[in-house]
Amino acid sequence: MSDDEVILEMSMPLDSDGFLRRRCSSCERELKWLAAGDDEDGTEAPDGGFFCPYCGIQAPPGEWLTEAQEENFTAMIQQEVLGPLFKDFGDGLQRSADRSQGFLSVEVTQPEFDEPVDLMEAEDMRRVDFACHPGESIKVLEDWSGPVRCVVCGSLADQPPAD
Ligand SMILES: [Zn+2]
Ligand SMILES: [Zn+2]
Numbered sequence: 001m002s003d004d005e006v007i008l009e010m011s012m013p014l015d016s017d018g019f020l021r022r023r024c025s026s027c028e029r030e031l032k033w034l035a036a037g038d039d040e041d042g043t044e045a046p047d048g049g050f051f052c053p054y055c056g057i058q059a060p061p062g063e064w065l066t067e068a069q070e071e072n073f074t075a076m077i078q079q080e081v082l083g084p085l086f087k088d089f090g091d092g093l094q095r096s097a098d099r100s101q102g103f104l105s106v107e108v109t110q111p112e113f114d115e116p117v118d119l120m121e122a123e124d125m126r127r128v129d130f131a132c133h134p135g136e137s138i139k140v141l142e143d144w145s146g147p148v149r150c151v152v153c154g155s156l157a158d159q160p161p162a163d
Helices: 067-099
Strands: 019-023 030-034 126-128 138-140
Antiparallel strands (some): 019 030, 126 138
8 A cells, every 4th residue: 555545434424224325317207225244245236236126237345335435525625635735835835935935825725625524314215125135135216016026136126025
């Protein structure tokens, strides 16, 4: 690892069943899948990525951020990375200005960044279990009545009995 590397960790809230909200970048519907615990790596993504339970299109694990998660991540990068960069840049200019005996007046204004917020997770969506991957339950939109696919292998789940 180089000294220049910055590691950003964004904690993402889970609902009370341990599900993490995700969003398909193809059909833009939201779902939830079980988040891996702290001491496990979670299910390895299959070749081509996880399957969307709604549209069946695969996407790599990094492409499932919801809009809120994405905005928060951007805000965090601005705060943690761009903010200090602007400050260094400003300080550097100031030092050059000092060396040139103050003939140069420099002011660098740091742009206003959005503050990262604590995301909240709502207790919504309907749980679906899969016979093919029993440990990989997901939650889908309550009003979704179409077929639901396993995010790991893409197999269709048995439909819940109509009530
Ligand atoms: Zn989709
Ligand atoms: Zn499966």
